[in-house]
Amino acid sequence: MLQTLVISGLAAHQEKENAFRQSNKEDMRLALQKAMISSKSNEWATPQDFFDELDEEFHFTLDPCSTHENCKCERHYTIEEDGLSKGWAAHTVFANPPYGGNVAPWIKKAYDESKKGATVVCLITSSTDRSYWHDYIFPYAAQIRFIRGRLKFGNSKSGAPFASAVVIFSDKIKYIHKICYYGESVSMAKRHGRKQVSVT
Numbered sequence: 001m002l003q004t005l006v007i008s009g010l011a012a013h014q015e016k017e018n019a020f021r022q023s024n025k026e027d028m029r030l031a032l033q034k035a036m037i038s039s040k041s042n043e044w045a046t047p048q049d050f051f052d053e054l055d056e057e058f059h060f061t062l063d064p065c066s067t068h069e070n071c072k073c074e075r076h077y078t079i080e081e082d083g084l085s086k087g088w089a090a091h092t093v094f095a096n097p098p099y100g101g102n103v104a105p106w107i108k109k110a111y112d113e114s115k116k117g118a119t120v121v122c123l124i125t126s127s128t129d130r131s132y133w134h135d136y137i138f139p140y141a142a143q144i145r146f147i148r149g150r151l152k153f154g155n156s157k158s159g160a161p162f163a164s165a166v167v168i169f170s171d172k173i174k175y176i177h178k179i180c181y182y183g184e185s186v187s188m189a190k191r192h193g194r195k196q197v198s199v200t
């Protein structure tokens with residue numbers, strides 16, 4: 001009897017200990033994620049091979065949010081020039097907006113400029129609860145490509161602590177599928193045939 005009580009007491013203690021460790025791990029994971037996302041560094045540079053694959057498809061002419069070091073197009077704007085204040089209409093734009101601040105103005109800008117003739121391809125976090133997803137992306141994006149796995153931004157050896165998506169605003173390209181998945185290394189276009197998914 002005493003033995004049974006001791007054993008069940010030990011089991012309960014072990015269970016509590018495990019739960020504590022688990023919640024501690026979760027707290028640490030969330031704290032790390034928060035620190036990484038809200039870090040002062042806005043320089044989540046797009047992985048070059050990921051960009052190259054999109055560039056092969058779209059032939060970008062403008063990167064409106066960059067530094068001179070991480071820009072993806074010869075024509076680009078830095079924070080000092082303020083890409084948000086410039087016109088993008090004549091361009092095919094690749095935008096990986098700054099992560100430290102507010103993404104919403106960049107998404108609104110992408111939508112507005114697409115109405116003036118630009119095609120704008122945005123690489124953003126897949127934070128589908130945010131208002132800009134509901135105000136602009138879900139109703140007006142030409143296509144949304146959810147990315148499988150985590151991108152390795154900049155020179156990072158590990159994946160980002162957030163999921164990403166590619167969002168395309170364009171009045172010129174009509175896609176059959178508005179929402180689709182996008183393999184991390186094998187593009188949607190390659191998997192399904194570019195001509196089948198887009199009609200220009």
Ligand SMILES: C[S@@+](CC[C@H](N)C(=O)[O-])C[C@H]1O[C@@H](n2cnc3c(N)ncnc32)[C@H](O)[C@@H]1O
Pocket residue numbers: 042043044045046047063064065066067070071072077078079080081082083084095096097098099
């Ligand atoms: C996530 S990084 C993307 C860098 C690069 N375009 C790429 O795709 O690898 C966002 C960049 O936007 C720049 N940035 C921040 N505010 C900006 C602004 N108002 N106008 C232009 N660039 C800005 C940051 O300095 C940062 O380099």
